Amino acid sequence: MPLYFSLVLQNALVKNFDFVSVEVVDSPNLTEGPFYLASAGIGGDPLIIEYGNDDYLIPLVDRSKVYDLIPTIRQIPSYKDKDFFACGAGAGPFDWIQQCCEGIYNIKVNQNGSVDNENHVVRTTSNGIQVLKVPNNETRAALLGNIFLTEGNAGKVLKVVSRNRTGDENFISSMRKGLTEYYSEDQIVGLGGVFVMKSGSAFVHVMDDFSETPINTDEDLNNWLTFHQVQAPLIALGDFVSQETDFKLRLQHFHSYSRHNQGGHYHHDTTPSIVEYEGYFNIVNRIIIVDKNSAIASTFSIATIILSTSIAMFLELVRK
């Protein structure tokens, strides 16, 4: 007897959090605080775009690897000319600030070409980190990243609340590992969306400016990355998948920012006893791989993994 999808997440989260609630709700207006998305909803033709690859960044950067989100997304046949909302995590548009940075993508593009761009970057400074909102016409991403793409419609979403962490897994890895355990290797499941860490603090990294010497080892990488404790409320955007697949997908990738000049690539919270998360997610129907030009994907620039189970899962969700 299969479990309801939301129960799979619930069972996974209770292993790591004292209080857990997973329910299917009509999406609140996510343009409002504390979420501040560029789109009210995260529904309609949901998919993940995984673009670029680690080897465009290390051992040394390949500065040609820049992906303007608008023409990239317009190459997807079902997104040729409709409204879209794209959010997620990746390297930021380094050409804009002439510095390597973390990108936090949060952008609505309408059929008529108008853009509501809430993209941000986080970069290192001489005395810490800085969050910058990018200009409305700066729509580039770079090097590698993960975008959760939808039509931005209102509708049913998964609302996930977790408080008081009691286990070792973070908010996202709890859910991800639960999916990996429950679903088979052929039943790849992917989710994307937004969560807010409402209280406590989190451990994040922010890439320093590009290294001039090759990053060859994990030690080199950890010496180059900068690590920070950042305070709630933090807005985090990204996606996670249940299987790496032959495409060596990134299993989870969320970038965070805030209105108090803090943010970065989310690792985990550092205040388990007081942490509180509230997230809204949707299940994707496919994963589109763009220019992941290494390993098995070397012979083409765009590939698609169709997730045949996602529609059935979504129906199961809304019937509940």
Ligand code: ZN
């Ligand atoms: Zn990242």
